[in-house]
Amino acid sequence: MTPAIKKEIRVRIAPSPTGYLHVGTARSALFNWLFAKKEGGKFILRIEDTDLERSEKKFEKDIIESLKWLGLSWDEGPFLQSDRLDVYEKYIRQLLEQNLAYYCYCTKEDLENERQAMLSQGMAPKYSGRCRSRTKTKEKPQVIRFKVPETRVAFKDLIRGEISFDTSLIGDIAIAKDPRTPLYNFAVVIDDYEMQISHVIRGEDHIANTPKQILIQKALNFPHPHYGHLPLILDPDRSKMSKRYSATSIGEYRKEGYLPEAMVNFMAFLGWHPKDEKELMTADELVKEFDLERIQKGGAVFNIEKLNWINSQYIKNLSNEELLQRIKDFGFAVKKISDAQLAKIAGITKERMKKLSDFSELADFFFELPDYSSELLIWKETPRETIKENLEAILKLAPDSGKIMKLAEEKGRGEILWPLRAALSGKMASPGPLEIMDILGEKESAKRIKTAIKKLSD
Numbered sequence: 512m513t514p515a516i517k518k519e520i521r522v523r524i525a526p527s528p529t530g531y532l533h534v535g536t537a538r539s540a541l542f543n544w545l546f547a548k549k550e551g552g553k554f555i556l557r558i559e560d561t562d563l564e565r566s567e568k569k570f571e572k573d574i575i576e577s578l579k580w581l582g583l584s585w586d587e588g589p590f591l592q593s594d595r596l597d598v599y600e601k602y603i604r605q606l607l608e609q610n611l612a613y614y615c616y617c618t619k620e621d622l623e624n625e626r627q628a629m630l631s632q633g634m635a636p637k638y639s640g641r642c643r644s645r646t647k648t649k650e651k652p653q654v655i656r657f658k659v660p661e662t663r664v665a666f667k668d669l670i671r672g673e674i675s676f677d678t679s680l681i682g683d684i685a686i687a688k689d690p691r692t693p694l695y696n697f698a699v700v701i702d703d704y705e706m707q708i709s710h711v712i713r714g715e716d717h718i719a720n721t722p723k724q725i726l727i728q729k730a731l732n733f734p735h736p737h738y739g740h741l742p743l744i745l746d747p748d749r750s751k752m753s754k755r756y757s758a759t760s761i762g763e764y765r766k767e768g769y770l771p772e773a774m775v776n777f778m779a780f781l782g783w784h785p786k787d788e789k790e791l792m793t794a795d796e797l798v799k800e801f802d803l804e805r806i807q808k809g810g811a812v813f814n815i816e817k818l819n820w821i822n823s824q825y826i827k828n829l830s831n832e833e834l835l836q837r838i839k840d841f842g843f844a845v846k847k848i849s850d851a852q853l854a855k856i857a858g859i860t861k862e863r864m865k866k867l868s869d870f871s872e873l874a875d876f877f878f879e880l881p882d883y884s885s886e887l888l889i890w891k892e893t894p895r896e897t898i899k900e901n902l903e904a905i906l907k908l909a910p911d912s913g914k915i916m917k918l919a920e921e922k923g924r925g926e927i928l929w930p931l932r933a934a935l936s937g938k939m940a941s942p943g944p945l946e947i948m949d950i951l952g953e954k955e956s957a958k959r960i961k962t963a964i965k966k967l968s969d
C-alpha cells in the first residue's frame with residue numbers, strides 16, 4: 512500500500528497593523544512558528560491592513576521589528592492585503608454574479624432601528640436580509656453582503672474538539688464595503704486559500720468568525736483548513752489581559768529589558784506545557800517538544816513574577832561578554848572603562864539582575880561612588896571608632912585579599928567586611944567587597960576607603 516502523501520503544513524500569523532504587536536498575537540505567532548518548525552512546514556506573515564482608517568505604517572513596522580526581535584522568522588511574506596485588492600475583487604464579483612452575495616443599501620440608522628425592533632421582540636439581533644431581493648436602485652450601496660444559508664456548521668477544533676454553530680443566528684455577513692474594499696472575514700478566507708494555509712491557529716476570540724469563514728469557503732468551493740483556537744491570555748484576576756494590569760505590547764517588554772529568548776520561553780508556556788516539569792526551554796527544545804495536543808483549553812494567566820524569574824535565569828546563563836553586549840545594545844554607555852572591566856562588572860552584577868534595565872542601578876557605584884551617610888559603614892553595634900580603626904588597618908593591607916580575609920577572621924567578618932563593602936560601594940546592597948576591590952583596582956579602592964575614614968572622622 513502506498514502511504515498517503517502528507518499535505519504540506521503551511522501556517523500563518525495575520526496581524527492587523529492597528530496597534531503595536533500584542534503579547535497575544537506574539538504568542539499566536541510563536542505557536543504557529545513552533546508548529547511549522549516541528550512539522551517541517553512553512554510559516555507565513557500576512558499584514559491584514561484592510562481597515563484603512565485604523566491601520567498605520569508605524570504599527571506595521573513595530574510588528575515586523577518585534578517578530579524579528581523574538582526570532583520568529585517567516586518563510587514567506589510579509590504579504591500586505593492592501594497589495595492584493597485585485598484578488599479580492601475577483602472573488603467578490605464572482606459571488607455577486609452567482610447571486611451568493613448582494614449589495615446592501617441599509618444605512619447605519621436602518622440597521623439600528625432593525626436591531627432595536629428585534630430586541631424589543633425578545634429576539635437575538637441579526638441582519639434581517641431585507642436587501643437580498645432588492646434590485647439596483649439609485650442609492651449608494653453601503654456594503655456587500657454574503658447570503659448566509661440557514662444550516663449548521665461544524666468543525667473539529669484541534670484544541671477544543673467538536674464545535675458547531677447554528678448559522679440561522681448569524682445573519683448575512685458584510686464581506687466588503689465595495690468590490691475593492693474587502694472586510695476581515697472575506698479577505699481572510701481568500702488569503703488562507705490563495706496562500707494554501709493548511710492550519711489556522713489563532714486566538715479564541717476568533718471562534719465566532721470560523722463558521723462565517725467556513726460558509727464563505729463552501730460558497731467558493733475552497734477546501735477548509737484545520738482550525739485550532741488558542742486559550743485567551745488572562746490577567747491574574749482572570750479577566751482578559753488588558754493594559755490596565757500589564758503591559759500588552761512586545762515592544763514594552765523589550766524596552767524594559769527582557770531578553771527575547773526569555774520572552775519566547777515564557778510565552779510558550781502561556782497555554783502549553785511540556786510533558787515534564789521543565790520551566791526553562793530554548794527555542795530549539797520547544798520546537799522538538801511542541802505538540803498541539805498539549806495546548807490547554809482554559810485561559811492562561813500572565814504571571815509577571817514568572818517572566819521575571821525566567822528572564823533572570825537567562826541573564827545569569829549568559830557569558831559576561833555576551834551580557835555586556837546585550838547591556839550595550841540596550842542603550843547603556845560608559846566611557847573610560849575597558850570592555851574587559853565592564854564584562855567583569857556585568858559578571859558580578861548578573862546574579863542580582865532581573866532585567867537588563869536593572870544594570871545601571873545595580874552597577875552605578877562602580878563608575879561613581881554615590882554620596883552616602885557614615886551610618887552606612889557601621890556594622891551592628893560596633894562603635895564608630897572601632898570601624899574607623901578597622902578601615903585604617905584594611906587600607907594598609909589593600910588590595911591583598913588574603914591578608915584582609917585573615918584580618919576578618921581575627922576581628923570578626925562583619926566588622927571588617929561590612930564597612931569595607933559599604934566604603935567601596937556606598938550602598939546598602941552590593942556584591943562582596945573583595946570582588947568589588949578586584950574590579951576597582953588598588954588606587955580607586957584606596958581612595959574610597961580613605962573617603963570612608965574621613966566620613967567617620969568628621
Ligand code: GLU
Pocket residue numbers: 524525526527559699712713717
Ligand atoms: N487580523 C486578525 C487579527 O489580528 C487575524 C485573525 C486570524 O488569524 O484569522 O486578529
